[in-house]
Amino acid sequence: MTERGPYAKGVAKREEILAAALEHFARKGYDRASVREIAREAGLSQAGLLHHFSTKEELFLEVLRRRDDRDGDPEQHRHVHSVDHLIHAVEHNVDEPGLVRLFVSMSAESVDESSPTRSFFESRYDWLRGELRADIERRQKGGEISPDLDPDDVASLLVAAADGLQLQWLLQPDKVDMPNQLKVLWDLIRKNA
Template sequence: MSTGSTSTARRGPGAKSAERRRSIIDAAHAVFAERGYNAGSFQAVADRVGMSQTGLLHYFPAKSDLLLAVLQRRDEVSTAAVDPTAGFAESVLLKARANERIPGVIQLYAVLSGESTTEGHPARAYFTTRFDRLRTGTAAELRALQADGLLGGSVDVAIAAASLAALWDGLQLQWLLAPGEVDVVACLRDYLDGLFARP
């Protein structure tokens, strides 16, 4: 098989469709980051990628599908902002700092997380899974630090993990309502300093 044929096979309709879908998600992420939840419309996203709303619906039949894809993209952006060599506390603070650059997406997250508590909401599974994964992953990291003697043995890692997630989301909500009065990073740093303080 020639090189040209291999290239064509690798970039067939499926690959082009995946690329198009990714470009729509990136555009939607940018739209919501700039305009927020209410002003971030399907039309604004369609305009940014140069297609009609009908074309957009081919990839995302419902607005909720696109919103969830944006939240998943937000998780990727947040993770990419962290140096792989960073420690636990530094990673948390770097992610929090990255979130400050996308207030509209954080607003989207805050709105949907609250709405997801309603039975049958399309975002319920996403948030249930996300919080479960977050609590489990954070507890595992804290447990490893505890085993290395970097975290006090009296700390209940499961409680600390759930508390950190709750604190972070609560701080972001306060920051959205009063951005000049609440410093999410400073508050998280204070909590983490207390968590890791040795008796």
């Protein structure tokens, strides 16, 4: 059943704001982005936008969360990640260069201790490596991956490869096949079993 009324309108407006913010942040980066311009692009006043997102940082972090959650399974109560999910996300990223550009630039900026995104990226990487480590441990128990490989090392290498491939793809999209190259790495890891 389709939701109606003020709640549904509010959800739809938040989606419009997030779409406008994604494009704006991708073009301008965080520091040069303007809440006033994002509001205008979403068809709102600045006060109207701030009704949905109280700060620029809150809006930006929601855009980043949306990137991570867009492939989540709505049937799951907890967002679970696996190596297969990581590869699927990389396949999906090919269709969203603006989001990839935003993610790459903001993850690089997050190394600055004063960055508003630092804690987001620290938490995200801790969570992602932990999820991948758990998947790798399951696969080791099933005999798919050598028990001699350290699950933390493999998880970290897979994340590093996925993130590094995004940067290479942004620079040379006609020469870098992100999903295929990540699959090649995963196949090499599994052949070690």
